[in-house]
Amino acid sequence: MAYESPLTIADVVKDISANKYVLPSIQREFVWSTSQNPIMPLFRLHIILSQDKLSAGNAV
Numbered sequence: 001m002a003y004e005s006p007l008t009i010a011d012v013v014k015d016i017s018a019n020k021y022v023l024p025s026i027q028r029e030f031v032w033s034t035s036q037n038p039i040m041p042l043f044r045l046h047i048i049l050s051q052d053k054l055s056a057g058n059a060v
Contacts, residue, residue, distance in 0.1 A: 015021055
């Protein structure tokens with residue numbers, strides 16, 4: 001498997017400004033609200049499970 005060389009944030013920002021990365025038109029107007037963010041429930045679940053393990057005396 002071939003890996004590409006890592007990019008710096010500065011390189012990515014420069015490439016975005018040069019239109020090397022673009023979003024499909026269907027994505028441009030859509031912005032996730034905090035309540036719609038699909039990642040947050042996973043973080044909450046991880047925190048809840050970690051707290052349960054700690055309260056049970058198990059190491060996380």
